[in-house]
Amino acid sequence: MLKYGLYKFPKMAAKQPNIALPLKLTFLIFSMVLNCMGIxxxxxxxxxxxxxxxxxxxxxKDIPIAIFSLFAVNFISRFGTKKSLIFALMLVGTCSLFLPFVEVFWFFKLWFAIIGxxxxxxxxxxxxxxxxxxxxEKSLAQTMNSVEASFMIGIFTVNTGFGWLISSQFGExxxxxxxxxxLISFFTVYLFSKIKIAEPENKTTRIFPDLSGFGKKTIILFFAVSFFIIFIEQSFNSWLPSxxxxxxxxxxxxxxxxxSFLALFSYTGRTITSKIIQRFSLSKYFMFCVMMIIFLLIIISGLQFYFSENTKVLLFLFPVIGLFLSPLYPVINSKMIAKIEKNKINTFTxxxxxxxxxxxxxNSISISILFKNQILTYYSLYILGAVIMVSVLAYSYFKLSSDRI
Structure with missing residues (x-):
């Protein structure tokens, strides 16, 4: 197995030593456009x-993702992984190029729909x-954390870059x-055009993906855990600046x-996880991170309710949560993905x-109610409730996850 930076790829990487960079940039780009929602x-x-x-x-942004995901497997199968990625990146790059010149609110709705x-x-x-x-399983978790770490860099970059721009004399x-x-999108397209990517052998002509075998209790629990992890992440990524x-x-x-410091801690969390995950049980590591998040949120809630005069310290406590929150999604994904047959991975994704x-x-609709009614004292309790749900569901999932699909 050869190493390229943070990424580790097997035999395919030997033929395509530059594959890590465009993959990293792809996640960086989508991280920036998805997480500019807070800005x-x-x-x-x-x-x-x-x-x-x-x-x-x-x-x-989210409804088009949910709907098109059901058809994307057929789309990718028809045109191939490389062409599909290039198409997506070209569309993101073109729409982002036009965004600054449009003043109406509805274009943001269209832009986010295309991005999704x-x-x-x-x-x-x-x-x-x-x-x-x-x-x-653990190698997959290691790689997943390494790749997903670039997603955190995107969040940090977009918050820091736009923060400086907004605060400058050119803020308008x-x-x-x-x-x-x-520009980054077009550069990534150029990189993909220069390399060859191994395409999956199986082709499908189905309009809707084949969902047979995905009704098991472990898979349902997995999706429930994933649901609440994203619920928690978006509570921070989209609404923490406000x-x-x-x-x-x-x-x-x-x-x-x-x-941005939340993203920096999140990047650190995923990078550390990619380095040490081989030494620990995935389930124990996951539950340790969940317990640390609960501990921090209890401290934050206590400060909000009983020491409201010292709430500025929350500016420094919230980012620390990223250290333990960021590994959850890659770890739980890699544990389940390692059990999925290769010909079903696109459907599962x-x-x-x-x-x-x-x-x-x-989450965004429900949390906007807190902001609209100015009851932000309950912001941390709102997130804590979701974390507790993750802990209960994840415990049940890990107890049953010995089955293989």
Whole structure:
């Protein structure tokens, strides 16, 4: 097995030594466009657009993801992994190029819908490449954490970059920051055009994916755990800057920079996990991270309710949660994906993407109610409830996960 940076690829990598870079950039790009939601909410809320409208904005991203994920397997099978990825990246790059020149609110809805559709294609393609070249559970978890770590870098980059732009004398031109995402997208397309990617042998002409074998109790529990993990992540990624600004009364620049530290801790968490995961049981490591999140949220809730005069310390406590939250999704995914047959991996990934998007949409609508009614004291308790659900569901899943699909 050969090593390329943070990534480890088996024999395919020997023929394609540059495959790691475009995969890394693909996750970086989708991370930036998906997680700019917090910036958009923060900026548009200052233009007298209500929180209930902004809460539904995320649905324009998530619903297309959920719907198109069901058809993406057939799309990818028809055109191939490489062409599908290039198509998705070209569409993201082109739309991001035009975004700064459009002033109407409805274009954000259209833009997020296109981004969501492209993400459905991109994630299925990337997960398929990883699964088709990894067989051992812990090696897959190690690779998954390494690849997903670049997703955290995207969150950090978009928050930091836009934070500096918004706070500068050119703050009114903040939307032009999306042009940099466009350039990275076109560069990634160029990299993909120069390499060959092994395509899966199985082809499908089905309109809807074959869902046979996905009704087992372990799989249902897995999707339930994934649902609440995404629920928790989006509570931070999309709404933490607005929480900092509205509840802790910090300016937009500091709100975005403080949120960037959450991404930095999350990147650290996934990088550390990719280095040490071989030494631990996946289930025990997962439950340890969950317990640490619960511990931190209890401290945060106590500070909010009983020491409200010291709530500024929350600016430093919330980011630490990323250290333990970030490994959850890759670890639980890799544990289940290692049990899935290779010819079913694209279908399985499409279901992961669909469930994730539904979770994100429901969370955004419900959390917007907290903001609209100015009851942000319950923000940490709201997240804590979801973490407790993860702990209960994950415990049940790990007790049953010895079955192989």
């Amino acid at each position: 958009v909410i923060l900026q548009l809320s200052e233009q007298n657009i209500t929180y209930d409208k902004l809460g539904f904005l995320e649905s324009f 559709t492209c993400f459905a294609i991109g994630k299925i393609c990337v997960y398929g490449i990883i699964r088709n070249n990894m067989t051992e 031109y903040w939307k032009f920051g999306f042009m940099s995402i466009s 929480f900092y600004k509205d509840h802790l009364k910090v300016n937009s620049f500091f709100a975005l920079q403080a949120s 499409s279901l992961i993407v669909s469930v994730s998007s539904i979770s994100s949409s429901i």
